[in-house]
Amino acid sequence: MEQLPLTEYFIDPNRRLFWLYLLSSFAISVLYLALAPKQRRRNATSKLWLHPSAILDYKYFFVSVFIKTFMLLPLLLSAQQVSLYSYELLSSQFGYMRLRLPREIVIGLYTAALFIVSDFTRYWLHRLLHTVPVLWRFHKVHHSAKVLTPFTFYRVHPVENLLFGFRYALSIGTVTGVFLFLFGAMIDIHTVLGVNIFIFIFSLLGSNLRHSHIPLRYPGFLEYLFISPRQHQIHHSSSHFDKNYGGYLAIWDLIFGSLQRSLDTKILRFGLHKTQMRSYTTLRQLLLTPFTRRTP
Amino acid sequence: MKKSCLLLILLLTTSLWAEVTNKEALRHTYERVVLHNIDTSVTALHGLEEAIRAKQAADAKARFGDLVTAWKKVRALYFLGELDPAYLDTPRLIDTFHHGNEDLADQLDLILESDDPLEIALFKNSHKSINALEYLLFTKKVSDPRVNAAMLRICGAVKTHLFDIQKGYLQNKPLFLQDTNRANALLINALSESSYKLKEWRIADVAGISDKYEGDPDLRRGEYPHSGNSLQAVKAIVSMYIQVLDSPQEGDFGDYLESILAAKNLQRIKTPLQQSHTLLAQMQERDLLTSRKLYEQLHTLHLGIYVYLIDALKMQAKILDADGD
Ligand SMILES: [Zn+2]
Numbered sequence: 001m002e003q004l005p006l007t008e009y010f011i012d013p014n015r016r017l018f019w020l021y022l023l024s025s026f027a028i029s030v031l032y033l034a035l036a037p038k039q040r041r042r043n044a045t046s047k048l049w050l051h052p053s054a055i056l057d058y059k060y061f062f063v064s065v066f067i068k069t070f071m072l073l074p075l076l077l078s079a080q081q082v083s084l085y086s087y088e089l090l091s092s093q094f095g096y097m098r099l100r101l102p103r104e105i106v107i108g109l110y111t112a113a114l115f116i117v118s119d120f121t122r123y124w125l126h127r128l129l130h131t132v133p134v135l136w137r138f139h140k141v142h143h144s145a146k147v148l149t150p151f152t153f154y155r156v157h158p159v160e161n162l163l164f165g166f167r168y169a170l171s172i173g174t175v176t177g178v179f180l181f182l183f184g185a186m187i188d189i190h191t192v193l194g195v196n197i198f199i200f201i202f203s204l205l206g207s208n209l210r211h212s213h214i215p216l217r218y219p220g221f222l223e224y225l226f227i228s229p230r231q232h233q234i235h236h237s238s239s240h241f242d243k244n245y246g247g248y249l250a251i252w253d254l255i256f257g258s259l260q261r262s263l264d265t266k267i268l269r270f271g272l273h274k275t276q277m278r279s280y281t282t283l284r285q286l287l288l289t290p291f292t293r294r295t296p
Numbered sequence: 297m298k299k300s301c302l303l304l305i306l307l308l309t310t311s312l313w314a315e316v317t318n319k320e321a322l323r324h325t326y327e328r329v330v331l332h333n334i335d336t337s338v339t340a341l342h343g344l345e346e347a348i349r350a351k352q353a354a355d356a357k358a359r360f361g362d363l364v365t366a367w368k369k370v371r372a373l374y375f376l377g378e379l380d381p382a383y384l385d386t387p388r389l390i391d392t393f394h395h396g397n398e399d400l401a402d403q404l405d406l407i408l409e410s411d412d413p414l415e416i417a418l419f420k421n422s423h424k425s426i427n428a429l430e431y432l433l434f435t436k437k438v439s440d441p442r443v444n445a446a447m448l449r450i451c452g453a454v455k456t457h458l459f460d461i462q463k464g465y466l467q468n469k470p471l472f473l474q475d476t477n478r479a480n481a482l483l484i485n486a487l488s489e490s491s492y493k494l495k496e497w498r499i500a501d502v503a504g505i506s507d508k509y510e511g512d513p514d515l516r517r518g519e520y521p522h523s524g525n526s527l528q529a530v531k532a533i534v535s536m537y538i539q540v541l542d543s544p545q546e547g548d549f550g551d552y553l554e555s556i557l558a559a560k561n562l563q564r565i566k567t568p569l570q571q572s573h574t575l576l577a578q579m580q581e582r583d584l585l586t587s588r589k590l591y592e593q594l595h596t597l598h599l600g601i602y603v604y605l606i607d608a609l610k611m612q613a614k615i616l617d618a619d620g621d
Pocket residue numbers: 126130139143235621
């Protein structure tokens with residue numbers, strides 16, 4: 001609506017930094033630090049929150065919002081377009097089809113399918129960002145964060161944003177096209193505050209801690225199913241860049257052999273190699289370094 | 297703070313109002329379209345029955361056209377089976393288009409030639425369908441006693457089913473209106489299904505533009521090949537869409553869509569609907585053989601219904617924030 005694009009990031013439940021998610025992450029942190037006093041010094045210090053890398057995150061967040069709003073949004077093919085095209089393709093191939101299931105079940109299936117398929121494509125795009133050299137150049141921007149704050153989530157090069165946007169439109173659009181083909185008007189999404197209920201729950205459960213120094217692990221087998229904050233932090237440590245590509249679900253890492261559980265994983269030095277870090281210290285560098293011919 | 301409070305109140309009241317409009321639109325559709333059309337079908341059948349009983353061939357043939365017009369409007373928006381599963385198969389008892397009636401004419405010929413009593417001879421449901429009635433009325437003599445008796449028997453069977461449907465719709469009205477979201481879904485699914493079958497079965501297959509019959513147009517693939525009412529059936533279905541989506545009366549479902557849909561998306565339904573209506577007004581039965589333009593409009597209309605569904609999901613939001621790791 002008529003809000004500044006920036007404030008929208010804190011009052012829109014579709015955003016990672018929605019105030020309620022920040023608040024819940026904060027509450028979880030307080031609880032965690034109450035139980036693990038050793039971690040307090042590391043987290044409650046200006047050394048962390050005013051670290052040059054954190055400050056760069058804040059600045060970059062501010063700038064990237066405008067880049068995205070004015071330059072990238074118009075470029076994206078929309079999920080709606082993809083949905084309609086998928087439906088048209090399916091009905092021209094297979095004629096008219098309608099599965100009869102109770103509406104509640106259809107809605108549950110569709111909501112789950114959106115979440116699962118989107119998480120799956122996110123895994124693969126993330127993995128490609130690490131394994132395809134030209135994509136890695138852009139993804140390095142995210143991994144150049146020396147300390148992790150919730151704002152690091154937005155330390156992503158616009159080219160990467162664009163790829164994620166396409167991925168989103170394709171995944172959501174295809175799933176929607178298939179469900180329209182099978183169930184027509186019966187489909188709807190279970191939402192909380194207008195957000196897919198799965199995304200809402202995971203965001204509330206502290207997805208902001210993924211980019212933080214709260215080493216929250218999940219007990220036992222849970223880390224085979226869901227990516228804990230600690231597991232994503234492990235992904236940010238330079239010796240484990242090739243582990244834990246997953247978003248919310250760990251099953252993709254498990255299936256495709258890139259899972260690293262928190263237990264027994266010690267070394268945690270965030271960021272790129274020292275010699276490379278010099279090229280990612282300013283706003284300008286974050287935006288331009290990926291395009292330079294010889295990326296250090 | 298004050299401003300946001302006002303905004304909140306405004307949002308709440310508009311959403312309440314939209315809810316009422318939606319419910320009103322559904323109620324209007326149920327009363328002015330669904331119930332109205334089944335009532336008209338029953339009346340049309342009575343008229344036809346009288347004409348057959350009076351052995352007035354020309355009159356009966358004209359009244360058969362009226363029945364087709366009224367019944368197709370019911371059939372193409374049929375969702376009673378979703379409200380009460382007991383009614384799922386009722387329409388198939390009344391008409392057999394695309395439900396395996398390949399040798400209906402041969403079977404009826406045999407029945408007429410035999411001496412078996414009709415109540416035994418007409419043993420299949422398809423023998424007592426509108427399509428059987430069409431075959432007899434347009435290829436046999438109404439005055440022939442056995443033919444006449446057979447036709448009256450079929451009329452009786454069809455009448456029973458129409459009464460059933462009428463009763464079912466009357467009884468299930470509260471259930472339909474109880475859950476607005478589900479009611480919308482039932483209505484839209486009925487429209488999307490019938491618009492698909494309209495363009496593929498009734499237009500593309502006849503005009504030879506479907507994959508199956510590419511380049512081989514044939515009027516015998518129409519719904520009513522013996523009476524030449526296939527075009528009439530198409531017109532009836534399209535005019536039912538107009539009843540639902542673009543009627544002259546205030547408060548139809550199209551008016552509700554207007555309140556929630558982006559204008560350009562609404563036009564993706566209304567424009568092809570009007571175009572189809574205009575094209576149909578100039579067509580004769582034989583023009584079904586060359587109806588590519590009509591097909592294109594109806595295809596656009598069918599997709600337009602999906603554009604609405606996609607629009608209603610409101611999923612365009614926040615593409616760029618769905619990223620990150
Ligand atoms: Zn990564």
